[in-house]
Amino acid sequence: MTTSAEIRSLYVHVPFCHTLCGYCDFYSQVIDRRSVAPLVDALLLELQQLAAEHEIAIETLFVGGGTPTTLPPEELSRLLRALESLPRGEDTLEFTVEANPATVNSEIAGVLARHAVNRVSIGAQSFDPSELRVLERIHAPKQVVDTVAACRAAGIERINVDLIFGVPGQSLAAWESNLERVLELRTEHLSCYGLTYERGTPLFRQLQQGLVRRVDAEVEAEMYETTIDRLGAAGFGHYEISNFARPGRECRHNLRYWHNQTYAGIGPAAAGFVRGLRYKNVPDTAEYVRAIQAGRSPRIEHERLTLDRTARETAMLELRLIEGIDRRCFAERFGHDPMDLFRDAVAKHVELELLAVDEHALRLTRAGLLLADSVIADFL
Numbered sequence: 238m239t240t241s242a243e244i245r246s247l248y249v250h251v252p253f254c255h256t257l258c259g260y261c262d263f264y265s266q267v268i269d270r271r272s273v274a275p276l277v278d279a280l281l282l283e284l285q286q287l288a289a290e291h292e293i294a295i296e297t298l299f300v301g302g303g304t305p306t307t308l309p310p311e312e313l314s315r316l317l318r319a320l321e322s323l324p325r326g327e328d329t330l331e332f333t334v335e336a337n338p339a340t341v342n343s344e345i346a347g348v349l350a351r352h353a354v355n356r357v358s359i360g361a362q363s364f365d366p367s368e369l370r371v372l373e374r375i376h377a378p379k380q381v382v383d384t385v386a387a388c389r390a391a392g393i394e395r396i397n398v399d400l401i402f403g404v405p406g407q408s409l410a411a412w413e414s415n416l417e418r419v420l421e422l423r424t425e426h427l428s429c430y431g432l433t434y435e436r437g438t439p440l441f442r443q444l445q446q447g448l449v450r451r452v453d454a455e456v457e458a459e460m461y462e463t464t465i466d467r468l469g470a471a472g473f474g475h476y477e478i479s480n481f482a483r484p485g486r487e488c489r490h491n492l493r494y495w496h497n498q499t500y501a502g503i504g505p506a507a508a509g510f511v512r513g514l515r516y517k518n519v520p521d522t523a524e525y526v527r528a529i530q531a532g533r534s535p536r537i538e539h540e541r542l543t544l545d546r547t548a549r550e551t552a553m554l555e556l557r558l559i560e561g562i563d564r565r566c567f568a569e570r571f572g573h574d575p576m577d578l579f580r581d582a583v584a585k586h587v588e589l590e591l592l593a594v595d596e597h598a599l600r601l602t603r604a605g606l607l608l609a610d611s612v613i614a615d616f617l
């Protein structure tokens with residue numbers, strides 16, 4: 238069956254990690270060498286299937302996980318070669334691979350650069366050994382510095398570093414010190430997330446058992462505001478709740494996601510949104526591989542979104558952006574000004590000074606950024 242859907246953005250999920258971090262709720266498993274080649278075979282088959290069913294004109298690729306850089310160099314190379322060979326779109330390719338500091342040496346960085354990867358996103362999370370222990374991360378702070386150096390030496394142009402604030406036991410001063418350390422790396426992009434305690438994770442259980450204590454909400458809010466101010470002073474534009482970039486270095490792949498545009502996803506647990514159909518693959522590597530080998534679809538969830546539902550989801554996603562919802566673009570896409578579609582939610586949050594409205598856009602205020610989840614929830 239051939240449809241004319243055109244895919245410009247593709248996410249690829251590699252579910253392996255060396256060890257599992259206590260706070261993580263992404264679908265991942267400890268790497269088992271025997272599972273690697275069958276997974277890469279299956280990813281390549283799913284990619285072929287996608288190419289047979291859709292017109293592909295790729296502009297952004299994002300290989301995430303898990304930790305894609307746990308793959309042995311030859312298997313990583315096999316996967317990246319297939320991805321770099323996809324038909325290209327008009328925009329220059331943004332090709333991101335997520336990496337963990339303990340998994341990148343000059344050989345792996347070289348493999349990435351040889352296969353057109355031009356953006357690496359490094360999960361540093363902290364530069365403080367005691368915070369890394371709480372998060373059950375296996376790397377040492379120095380390895381973040383070495384990973385950035387290895388990527389730069391290989392010629393990778395754009396680097397993101399992820400950090401987490403609100404780690405149990407972390408003070409405001411300790412967070413500020415993390416910010417200073419990361420700024421020394423002179424990366425193009427930074428993602429700073431508040432720690433969340435996801436149900437089902439070991440960290441969530443530790444919280445319930447009283448083994449760890451949440452950072453006080455006021456201190457966490459101060460950490461976030463300090464982040465905005467310090468990174469702004471260092472020349473980073475704040476463009477999404479948790480994301481900061483030097484001018485022109487925003488992550489285009491994630492921007493497509495936040496504008497609720499079409500993207501495909503392959504791999505276990507990967508999600509996609511193609512021609513109004515939101516889907517998700519089975520979050521089980523062995524089952525995913527079996528389904529692909531047997532010629533069955535690995536998808537376990539499909540939902541065709543109505544225009545109204547798509548409009549609501551788009552509003553929720555675009556509110557995450559600092560520029561907010563562009564009223565004219567939204568009205569052209571959905572036939573309604575967001576002020577009309579979300580009249581009650583807008584009135585409530587404007588009154589509380591959590592939302593600001595002008596003739597062009599609807600956006601979270603600085604106070605609204607601190608309460609983003611509760612404001613955004615009112616738009617669904």
Ligand code: SF4
Nearest residue numbers: 254257258261302303
């Ligand atoms: S390395 Fe990343 S994906 Fe793997 S368990 Fe830790 S946080 Fe999750």
